[in-house]
Amino acid sequence: MAVMLIAAGCSTTRVSGPAPVEDRGGAARPPAVVAMPGAENAGKPGYYTVKPGDTLFRIALDSGQNWRDVQAWNNLSNPNALEVGQVLRVQPPVSATSSAPATPNGPTTSPVASSGVVSRPLESTPPSAAAPPATPPAAPAPSAGADEITFIWPAQGTVITPFDDANNKGVSIAGKIGDPVVAAADGRVVYAGAGLRGYGNLIILKHNNTYLTAYAHNQALLVREDQSVRQGQKIAEMGSSDTDRVKLHFEVRRMGKPVDPIAHLPKR
Template sequence: MVVAALLAAGCSTTRVSGPAPVEDRGFSRSETVAAKPGAENAGKPGYYTVKAGDTVYRIALDNGQNWRDIAAWNNLANPSSIEIGQVLRVAPPAAPAAPAAPVVAAAPVSSGGVVGRPLSETSQPAPSPAPAPAPAAAPTPAPAPAQAATPAGDELNFVWPANGPIVAQFDEATNKGVGIGGRIGDPVVAAADGRVVYAGAGLRGYGNLIILKHNNTYLTAYAHNQALLVREDQAVKQGQKIAEMGSSDADRVKLHFEVRRLGKPVDPLGHLPKR
């Protein structure tokens, strides 16, 4: 009986511990998933959300900007460290508004020493002329729809960057420029005055590439070169030799030439002189 009682007491107090239950603390998704840098600006004009395969260099080309400017606007110490979902500023920050002109209080008008005199009994005030009716206001014409006009002075007269034949036509979906054939080492020249905003091989599919910024509207790109003869931030003149034609990252010797208007590729043949 004593043994049975002890066994019963042991069964009533001994218990095998199992896994603790998961406690639902009610965290929201925003608390458990770290927000990407700049996420508060997603979808706003002048901002871009990084996608798979993007680089700062390509984002700059597609938005008509210098990659160094984009790095500076977004405080990127290392341009290669961007991540998918990060939101980058791709347009210059707005200039601060000019201070309002101070309001000057008007000085009271002096009477100038004019003395009032009473009217005589025979004096009568002259009748005031009846006010002329106001002319009917002309109807205001409806404003014309806004168009992306080229800023004054930004249109350019380009020259051909190479002398060979056209070997690839422009296609906005598959070929964002034209291919100009030639031989290894043929000269590649600047199509217009500008400044080098990129010189290197960091954009996949372009090989050794030079990008010139001509003004706030136009960029030109020169790809697949054998040798680059200019450096970043260098000013160049129209017709100046900037590279030698090659076949880097291409299936043949050619110059791939792009014209970008406000970051969007346009057909270079519409901007080059007729041959």
């Protein structure tokens, strides 16, 4: 019996194979560094690095762009899933077509014009008519003031808060609940919703490659995204969404930067 106990005790202390590998506080391996999407473009003109609290709507507004364009340029499947440090393209690629309406420089390739009239090819010109020159002269480059616009007042009330680039990036116009809010110029609706904190029910119009206007705190929105509107058209009803009183907050943005609307509106 004693021999058996001794043999058993010896068998419990025998190592039958190599001991398992354990990390007991040795030099830790540094975590793998994951580059943010677009990091190679950080700091380049036409790109923006996402900061805490940013949204795609805000980035697009501050860049003077349609948020859907920014989404497409960056292949974002979910516009709400941005990461701090991510670098976004906020200017169109060289080959991209601007979302603003443009006048073509040559014959249209569309078989039907927007008015419903079929475009006629050049060959249909009567033989008696003078033939067009083989190489038409190039259109002159647009001047710096080509995109300037004559705006009208978007609401009839008095200005209760003036423009302040640091705190109030537009002007606040007083009014009553339900008062009409109209488009300050012809344009296209690039945003209509309540996804931008501090603006309530908001409409953003893009007028050309230079100018956007924003209409905030509305009670009701009467237009939808991608809809074309005319100057003076009613686009919303004044309200107090996401603010402390009934008013219209109106912004004019030139190349994405807020400018004083009073400088662009007719004197009263």
